[in-house]
Amino acid sequence: MLTIHHLGKSQSERIVWLCEELGIPYDLKHHVRDPVTKLSPPELRALHPMGTAPVITDGDLLMAESGAIVDYIIARHGGGRLALGPSHPDFAAYLYWFHFANASFQAVMGRNMIQSRLNLPPGNPVAAGVAERLVRALKFVDSRLSDAPYLAGAEFTAADIMIVFSLTTMRYFHPVELAPYPSILAYLRRIGERDAYRRAMAKGDPGMPLLLS
Structure with missing residues (x-):
């Protein structure tokens, strides 16, 4: 049995969602964040040297790493x-x-989250540069979604599963206003209509309002 170690409000929601989309049975182990840190x-930290979620076990x-886990599950259990x-x-x-989802987009979201907590003075060039890069990334995603209903094109794929965390739950850690990006908002409405997404979020983070707008 595939076991998913899920940390609340984390990138491990991707793995729960993937399994729901593929109809793969799994055992879900919930972990709660340290109340101080x-x-x-x-x-959870004892499971893997990096001490982050998601972590899965599958037999031995x-x-x-969510991207690696997504690739593994699709290849091993999802028939491609x-x-x-x-x-x-x-x-x-x-x-x-x-690969853009984590290598570029989530990374720039994380950098903006950190710099916002440093209370840098107004006009700080580092903060301004990081903020501008996020705007560029959001415009880029919005432009792509104005040309196609999903990131890869006409079909919903694992690329969508990879990016949605950064557009939704990540905004609990770093609020981002999406009103300037109508194609992203339309995309999130489509995602929110997926039964598998709703099931996954209800199982992984029950009671958490979904930031789909």
Whole structure:
């Protein structure tokens, strides 16, 4: 049985959602953030040297990193569903947006969260540069979603599962106003209509309002 170690309000929501989309049975282990540090509790930190979520076990396998876990589950348990293969016309777009989600977008969200907590003086060039990069990223995503209903193109894929955390739950840690990005808002409405997404969020973070607007 696949076991997902889920930390509340974290990127591990991606793995719960993926399994719901694929109809894969799993055991969900909830972990609660330390009330002072807001980081992983000791029992989650003990599972993996990095001490972050998600972590899965699958038989004797223990794996961390949400992108790697998504790839693993799709290949091992999902029959390749929600990924696009080399012969698909949107293969390159799928690869790009799948990796953009964490390598670029979540990274710039994280940097903005940190700099906002440093109380840097107005006009600080580092803070301004980080903020401007987030605006560029949001405009870029919004432009893509004005051309296609999903990041890879016409089909919902794991690239969408990878980015939605950063557009929604991550905003609990760093609020971002999405009103200037109508295509992102329309996209999040489509995501919110997916039964698997609703089930996953209700199981992983019950009672948490979903930041879909």
